[in-house]
Amino acid sequence: MGLLSLGTPLTWEEASKYADHVREHGITQLLNIWNRYKARSGDKLLWGDEIEYIVVAFDDEEGDARLSLRQTEILAKLAHVCDDLPCGPKNAPVPIFHPEYGRFMLESTPGAPYNGSVNDLLGVESNMRFRRTLAKKHLNPNELPITITSFPRLGVPGVFTDPYFDPANAQASHSLFLPDEITNPHARFPTLTANIRKRRGSKVAINLPIYFDTNTPRPFIDPTIPKDRGIFPEDSEAQNGAALENHIYMDAMGFGMGCCCLQITFQACSIEEARRVYDALVPVSSIMLALTAGSPFWRGYIADVDCRWNVISGAVDDRTEEERGLKASSSSSNLFRIPKSRYSSVDNYISQDKINCPSYNDLNAPYDKDIAARLLENGMDELLSRHFAHLFIRDPLVIFSETIDQDDSVMSDHFENIQSTNWQTLRFKPPPPGSSMGWRVEFRSMEVQVTDFENAAFSIFIVLLSRAILTFGLNFYIPLSKVDENMERAQRRDAARKARFWFRTKIYPPGEERPRDPTNEVDLPTPPSERADGEDDLIVRPRHKGDCGGCQTHGVFLADERPSTPSADDYEELTMDEIINGKGTHFPGLLGVVNEYVRTLDVEYAKKIALRRYLNVIKRRADGSLLTAATWMRQFVASHPGYKHDSVITKQINYDLIKMVDSIEKGKVKAPGFLPEDYVGSIQDDGGCP
Numbered sequence: 001m002g003l004l005s006l007g008t009p010l011t012w013e014e015a016s017k018y019a020d021h022v023r024e025h026g027i028t029q030l031l032n033i034w035n036r037y038k039a040r041s042g043d044k045l046l047w048g049d050e051i052e053y054i055v056v057a058f059d060d061e062e063g064d065a066r067l068s069l070r071q072t073e074i075l076a077k078l079a080h081v082c083d084d085l086p087c088g089p090k091n092a093p094v095p096i097f098h099p100e101y102g103r104f105m106l107e108s109t110p111g112a113p114y115n116g117s118v119n120d121l122l123g124v125e126s127n128m129r130f131r132r133t134l135a136k137k138h139l140n141p142n143e144l145p146i147t148i149t150s151f152p153r154l155g156v157p158g159v160f161t162d163p164y165f166d167p168a169n170a171q172a173s174h175s176l177f178l179p180d181e182i183t184n185p186h187a188r189f190p191t192l193t194a195n196i197r198k199r200r201g202s203k204v205a206i207n208l209p210i211y212f213d214t215n216t217p218r219p220f221i222d223p224t225i226p227k228d229r230g231i232f233p234e235d236s237e238a239q240n241g242a243a244l245e246n247h248i249y250m251d252a253m254g255f256g257m258g259c260c261c262l263q264i265t266f267q268a269c270s271i272e273e274a275r276r277v278y279d280a281l282v283p284v285s286s287i288m289l290a291l292t293a294g295s296p297f298w299r300g301y302i303a304d305v306d307c308r309w310n311v312i313s314g315a316v317d318d319r320t321e322e323e324r325g326l327k328a329s330s331s332s333s334n335l336f337r338i339p340k341s342r343y344s345s346v347d348n349y350i351s352q353d354k355i356n357c358p359s360y361n362d363l364n365a366p367y368d369k370d371i372a373a374r375l376l377e378n379g380m381d382e383l384l385s386r387h388f389a390h391l392f393i394r395d396p397l398v399i400f401s402e403t404i405d406q407d408d409s410v411m412s413d414h415f416e417n418i419q420s421t422n423w424q425t426l427r428f429k430p431p432p433p434g435s436s437m438g439w440r441v442e443f444r445s446m447e448v449q450v451t452d453f454e455n456a457a458f459s460i461f462i463v464l465l466s467r468a469i470l471t472f473g474l475n476f477y478i479p480l481s482k483v484d485e486n487m488e489r490a491q492r493r494d495a496a497r498k499a500r501f502w503f504r505t506k507i508y509p510p511g512e513e514r515p516r517d518p519t520n521e522v523d524l525p526t527p528p529s530e531r532a533d534g535e536d537d538l539i540v541r542p543r544h545k546g547d548c549g550g551c552q553t554h555g556v557f558l559a560d561e562r563p564s565t566p567s568a569d570d571y572e573e574l575t576m577d578e579i580i581n582g583k584g585t586h587f588p589g590l591l592g593v594v595n596e597y598v599r600t601l602d603v604e605y606a607k608k609i610a611l612r613r614y615l616n617v618i619k620r621r622a623d624g625s626l627l628t629a630a631t632w633m634r635q636f637v638a639s640h641p642g643y644k645h646d647s648v649i650t651k652q653i654n655y656d657l658i659k660m661v662d663s664i665e666k667g668k669v670k671a672p673g674f675l676p677e678d679y680v681g682s683i684q685d686d687g688g689c690p
């Protein structure tokens with residue numbers, strides 16, 4: 001989460017009165033940023049990851065793994081420790097730990113963004129390991145930070161947190177399953193929870209299909225849903241249609257925002273470059289969701305999906321019945337039918353490059369006409385105006401009474417209020433007023449991985465892919481409706497091995513096609529000339545001549561002026577292996593273009609080989625020779641002696657699973673078929689943590 005303002009949050013009744021005020025001033029703030037920074041260029045590649053952890057408290061006598069609710073104390077301690085640290089590994093600035101929605105969660109980021117050097121790329125894993133070790137050292141002896149996406153027993157009957165709290169007192173969520181104490185106590189979070197429920201007019205309702213094993217009752221009618229509770233008016237919703245048969249039902253924001261992910265933010269040279277990379281990564285986001293799938297277990301059951309995406313989407317779905325199209329529009333305040341939750345996939349491509357054909361923007365993405373007109377009148381182009389006017393159909397959910405009036409020339413809180421509660425697969429981040437940061441793109445779809453080796457691998461892959469996109473002028477456009485189809489397919493059980501996804505195969509600019517290298521290795525063909533260490537920046541060489549405003553190492557991507565005509569032949573349905581590792585003679589696959597990019601770099605051969613170790617994770621997850629975390633966890637449970645093939649994750653199975661995840665991460669237990677054979681565990685390499 002970004003900045004947490006302090007103050008008094010308004011109830012929904014109060015906050016809704018200020019919705020137009022926040023939108024109006026939010027747009028003023030955006031326009032101020034636009035006018036100030038639209039011509040900014042020459043920013044270097046800086047980038048960083050965000051890793052989220054679940055803090056698990058083990059009770060070895062009981063054989064139980066529960067969620068530790070000590071976030072506040074842990075963060076205070078870590079902040080203190082970080083203040084006292086001279087520096088991190090290799091003199092890197094000390095890491096930053098952030099609060100998250102769940103009181104059982106932590107988030108960490110590098111102390112300062114990485115730069116655009118191969119050395120920094122190769123230092124990502126130790127930076128992540130350092131952060132994990134640091135967190136570990138300052139937890140209680142029975143606690144561990146675990147990087148799995150969803151906690152399998154969040155919301156089961158009985159005890160799943162440490163200490164125990166009864167859901168009967170869940171004043172913010174009114175959940176049947178989750179006590180409010182699982183939520184970060186900062187006023188922002190319970191208010192967000194309550195205001196989503198109030199705006200929507202009911203509790204959120206998430207239904208994940210159950211995985212039917214041989215002994216799972218058919219139909220599956222969940223016996224753990226309380227039937228006769230009469231504490232909150234919403235208690236009867238489950239019986240009155242909100243909970244579906246054959247599904248795992250969840251009724252609170254915590255089920256979604258309690259999930260852990262891996263995000264990557266990178267700075268672009270200019271706004272044009274940011275818009276170009278943003279668009280190119282939109283189709284990639286659904287693919288990476290499937291490839292990082294890690295959340296098959298929910299509220300004590302095995303689901304038939306492998307990913308968190310639809311859970312979070314449902315968990316913050318504040319749309320009214322009218323907006324969801326369930327009820328005829330009655331009041332004049334209901335302006336829009338809104339097809340998707342505010343946590344959803346991207347709804348608009350935004351690049352002005354000619355290869356962004358209008359027909360690719362084929363989603364029904366309602367936008368605020370007045371806001372769009374205002375942005376246009378003030379000089380913003382059509383595509384970007386649409387993008388922001390679409391984000392601004394949402395209401396601000398949390399408003400602090402102390403910050404209603406802001407100086408729009410120096411602040412951006414009203415803008416950020418709406419912007420940062422549109423949780424999409426990518427986020428286009430404008431420079432904050434007065435900061436040194438440039439235009440940035442955040443890649444948000446990936447699930448967190450069990451080890452920092454994998455987390456580093458996926459981070460490195462995405463950053464290199466962004467460089468390849470710019471260097472070769474790659475075209476990944478497909479209609480957004482196809483991307484949304486991919487998002488659904490990505491979440492299906494074992495999608496990385498079984499599903500097919502729409503992906504573009506004509507990716508090179510006309511006349512610049514290259515043959516595919518079927519070996520798909522960074523070090524082939526023969527290594528290019530070598531240079532001394534230190535001159536190893538991730539250079540993007542402009543494809544066309546141009547001035548990039550003084551950016552030394554980075555170059556600028558110049559838009560392709562040649563108009564392109566979209567054709568259905570440009571994209572096809574491919575397997576994950578084909579998308580990553582290539583197909584036929586001319587589609588190199590995403591790893592193929594990354595390898596091709598790495599080959600263009602004047603970097604020591606040894607460093608390319610070091611990079612290959614990470615890139616091989618991507619290659620092998622895609623070709624099926626390594627399993628996703630989701631599939632590996634399913635296999636672990638299926639072969640657990642206590643598993644009755646009834647789709648239930650018992651206390652014992654949960655305990656053994658999380659212990660095993662920890663042993664694998666540490667390197668105490670080998671996990672062939674899940675991690676590469678040469679994986680080095682954190683007991684051998686703690687990232688240089690003092």
Ligand code: ADP
Pocket residue numbers: 001002046047048049050098109110111112113114265266267436437438440442
């Ligand atoms: P949020 O939660 O809003 O996405 P965080 O502060 O948690 O933001 O994470 C932002 C990430 O962006 C961090 O990894 C940080 O290192 C990185 N970062 C910081 N400054 C820049 C910059 N100028 N360009 C690119 N990335 C940056």
Ligand code: MG
Pocket residue numbers: 001050052100107
């Ligand atoms: Mg986070």
Ligand code: MG
Pocket residue numbers: 001002050098107
């Ligand atoms: Mg963050």
Ligand code: MG
Pocket residue numbers: 001002
């Ligand atoms: Mg965040």
Ligand code: MG
Pocket residue numbers: 001002420
């Ligand atoms: Mg944030």
Ligand code: MG
Pocket residue numbers: 001050263442
């Ligand atoms: Mg983020």
